[in-house]
Amino acid sequence: MALPPASAPGGTPQASEVPQEPLRILLISIHGLIRGTQLELGRDPDTGGQTKYVVELAKALARSPWVAGVDLVTRRIEDAAVSGDYAEPLEPLADKARIVRIDAGPPDYLRKEDLWDHLDSFADHLFTWIQNQPARPDVVHSHYADAGYVGVKLARLTGLPLVHTGHSLGRDKYRRLISMGLALEKIEGDYNISRRIDAEEEVINQAALVITSTRNEIEDQYELYDCYNPDKMVVIPPGTDLQQFHVADGSEPVQGSGFLEGLQVSLKDPTKPMILALSRPDLRKNIITLLEAYGESKPLQRLANLVIVAGNRDDVRDLDEGPQAVFTELLIAMDSYDLYGLAALPKHHSSDEVPLIYRLAASTRGVFVNPALTEPFGLTLLEAAASGLPLVATENGGPVDIIANCRNGLLVDPLNKEAIAQALITILEDANQWQAFSRNGVRHVAQFYSWDAHAEAYLHQLNQLVQQQRSPLASSRILSGDRRRTKAIFTAIDNTLLGDRDGLSLLSQLIRERRKGCLFGIATGRRLDSVLTIIREYDIPVPDILITSLGTEIYYAPHWLPDLAWAKHINHLWTPQVLRATLKELPGLQPQSRKEQSQFKYSYHYDSQHAPSLDQVRAILRQQDLLVNVTLSFGQYLDFVPVRASKGQALRFIAQRWSIPLDRILATGGSGGDEDMLRGNTLGVVVANRHREELSILGDTEHVYLAEQSHARGILEALEHYDFFNL
Template sequence: MDKKLVIGMVNIHGLFRGYDQELGINPDTGGQTKYVLDLVKALSQREEVKAVYVYTRQIIDKKYDASYAQLEEQINEKAWIIRIPFGPKRYLRKEKLWPHIDSFVDQTLNYIRKSKIIPHVFHGHYADGGYAASQLGLLLGVPSIFTGHSLGRSKKRRLLEKGKQEERLQETFHFDERIDAEEFSLDSAACVVTSTVQEVEEQYAEYSCYHPETMEVIPPGVDLDSFEPYDESNTDTALTRRFEHFLTEPDKPAILALARPDDRKNFATLIRAYGENRELRNKANLILIMGNRKDIKSFSPEQRKVLYEVLYLIDYYDLYGKVAYPKQHDGDEVPFAYRWAASRRGIFVNPAYTEPFGLTLLEASGSGLPIVATNDGGPQDIIMNCKNGLLIDPFDTRDMAQKMLRLLTSPDLWQQYSRAGIENTRIYYSWDNHVEKYLKDLGEIVVGNRPRIFNVAKRDYRLSQIDRIIITDIDNTLTGDENSLKEFSQLVQEMQGHIGFGIATGRNKDSAMKLLSELDVPEPDIMVTSVGTEIFYGKKQITDESWQKRINYRWDRQGIRNLFDNVEGFYYQDEPQQSKYKISYKLDMERSMSIKNIKELLWREGFHAKVVFSLGMYLDFIPIRSGDGLAIRQLSFRWGIPWENILIAGDSGNDEAMLKGETLGVVVANHSMELEKLRGYPRIYFSDKSHAGGIIDGISYYNFLDTIEIPNERID
């Protein structure tokens, strides 16, 4: 291994820049954003780190600052932000990004190829970043790390418990995509960095791909330089004066809460607890810092609902003169708000339904402000370590009010928690400690030298002369209509020398070549066979040995067969359908378990494999590092063919992975229902012509044989 590490952070959603972070400006720009930037800065200060790159999303949107459109931004001499253009140019909330994540992966690979700098490790944040980091790691042959920040299974469960309908939840939050991405990230990760033991035991343990040996509890650090203990001289700012503008008795103790306007932050329960308790109302003022706002109507529907409910409850309980809710604040004013509340013997409250960690709790404690916090998530560990406050049930207004009153009416206890918070946050939650443990873990998972993925192709291969290529599935895509097949074969024969032809199929090489010969189809330049587990180049069908070595990772063919051979509804296919890295079954769907349950059983039993389902009856197990999509990206890297110069045609579920991303996809009209979910994806064209006729139509749609055009290119 090189002496100095290059680390790639993958933080896709929200607004990310290296200065003046706009925390709370929208639901996706909050604690995770701050955590990643602070981690990057801390890592970049270490001697053993050569460079840290943050791969995030480029956003070109008049609603947001132009800095988020800048392709590269230097944070310091060893840290950079790389903004990747993909999907629509405008800002999208994270739930709307799922159709575009494979495009992010492709465009990030493009950037890495051009820069010729491959990180030793990719660290993905949240489900989207975890998925992308895993894919990048698999393609580049380096390990990945995953930090979930918040997890889909626990959030979905809580919402269902509140009476939400599952179908509506899927429409709003896309839990299926999120949870699948989390499972994939957990299965791929060499290390999972978590903040608390509770997070591991009660959240990550819910997942089928939970592997206890990969879990590392490393509490985040907190930059406490700005969060100095309070005194009478360091509490006054324009923000604190704005608090006093709302309040009839501004010198009373303050109950301070700070979070973006999000239903999960549970402001409504806090206001009810305060409004329903006369003693609490008489004892203290309530200060709500809920991000920045100019016009509530400009907020998302979810945020508007939260703000309207806050205003309604303030009016309902007649809390005028007792509650402050300023419209604006700067990030550098927040430390003054903590100190202002502490100087009045107030408290800081986090009433969220769940809190993955609790950064603001540590900032408040570092300023001398005792805390009252939700009993779900990170606050358990924080209060256990720091001895700085009390836990509450976020659903119980009486419990919340009593705990707040206890601190506000017990001077000795308040002083005890204030002092303990100031001291212990600096002992337990320093970035130096976090990075020390983080780099120790990296040293254990990063072995050997950086991979040489940018292979120089042998010049005697015809592929070295190709600048674009058409790759198609065989069965039901290429085949099925004799006339259009003949037309396509003639087109391939007449193509200029710089245009290649390839096939990607579930068949093995011999079966595929036999069928192509029978159909009088020209020999392909590239063959991706056995569902992306084998790659062959040129007329001599030279095996990509590096691909075979890579996909062997954690592959247990016999173990998977032992698990599924005797399961009801599973029928092991004939040997010609099998290969070293592919196990194929035919399913009786009326008798077999669902595909979702098959995946969960596979992962729960500790097998690292992908499940590919096609045509409503065929099931393949392949290695976690294989698949048509990854195989095509391998050949793109090996031969230097740009994504937009690769046209992919398919008809069934086992073609899904290779159709997504920045390549040019064509779905023929006779496709199976498994591909309908791709309708509307960027760069995927659904032809109204079947079989080979659909391929020809797609070639025309993209003008692929001349100057390539992409009608469904990136839009505003």
């Protein structure tokens, strides 16, 4: 069994520069349970290595003199089933770091697959929170696809550079679930995999920098995406806390914990070397194969005990379906192989005991094993290595780099039980090899995988991003606003405001009566001249604000002055010549008339019989590194605008300028081009018309009302539904 080839230390860049000014960093990690102490690692699939990573990253960055502050943003949870700690809006983490908890959706603890419908609300709440802080962050760093979805929205609204860490990726997961024989419908139903992959495509395309833990992630996982661009990806391996994880030095007893007392009851001979596995009870962690490998190897049973630490449990029957299935298999295998007294599945351990568990295993001259089907990185491998334990680990993913750098273990095929058993026997039988692996691990983890080294390399990368010109949205407001206007109505025109003359007359009268306390705005795909013509023709009240050309232009009454700061903001990475050349090659797209085009909007007639699907069009644009928003309206009009432009983003820009909370803005629409205006914390209204199916996805979204009446009468119905003028 050969050692993996040596490599550079994870490809980590050498930090030769530091920020010119201390940086303010916003980290976003939404799902799971995040707090500063007593992390509930392994509680469920959402509370694993990523939880620990973001907390340790925030602490490490806060120690740097080149960091002014770190905000780790997560979701606020108020649920009797979890600790009250997760309901606290703010939690100090270090001298310059804190955890910030943002509301999104119901207060209950939700698994990450059920959070998608609430992420727009999370983004709006977080955007509002940022505006109310004394200083803006210099960079946004999102973790996992759900935070990436939010990060993309924030980057487009604020102009802040976006950094992303995937931790694991949907396309890779989808590939592996298919290989396990799961039906497509079950994958979609259980994992919401399409929404996750779409979000990942957007964040990889939008991000200025993608940070990975291993070269394998870049070459084997990110390569699966349409917008794969290795030039903006960098490997910075996570660190490990060397204050917690270290070899036993005599300063604290290895013996004497409740965990150890439990093992002494469970094992016939607790002094034998310990084969230790530590992970959450997840089928992908493949610990059942490890138990079977041990059960089928009498030589291994004679050499060592097996201890599998897989979260905490009181009664297997009370666990969620996934963990329950894992423990059921483990307990059946224990009984089948008659491993009582040789193997242990401890029911409880605290996070404070984990460093002790590693040192206990090392004191018996044991081995740490990670048999996962794939391991994106492997923080437990670093913790075990720092504690002096040799490793046996899966050959799929991060362990390849870790063992190559640390020279402290063997890689195995996680599905080959004989190979797992033989690797363990090889290390356990050779005292010299065990000692060499143990010594190498301790030395090289300190050299390659400390949090301070990680923070230094990380800040070197961030410094290059923040030196770029700041967004015009970072400047102070150019409008003071009328403080009597405490709410606003924004509506689309075609098939929303128009379509019922009598209903429009009633709505117009109501708006005129309420003008003193309420802004009135129109958001449309039409150009300014076309909108003004319609306003005169239909005797619509003159709006205070016009959002035209699908959110690419903002005008203020009475002289229709354009907002130049908005134009500068959306011009970011807009390459119209490249876009036109790319679209020219696609069948089924015919440019609309010149009067429908503008500087920041290109409009086409869309023939669904001959043109690529909307998803295919987006994929083609990503492959060309084009950052563009694509909108299909009324089933036949396809519009392309800069990635920072849309009706919804323009509306939020205006809300910020006029200091009007989003939950006091009624936004109405009737076609696909209105979707992002209605999502999030606005009071959304979908009027009844023949194109409302384009917005059917919003039916289960909070703050969206599906009116029974059409056109202007649907808006009147919604005003009554929300009791809008009495808010």
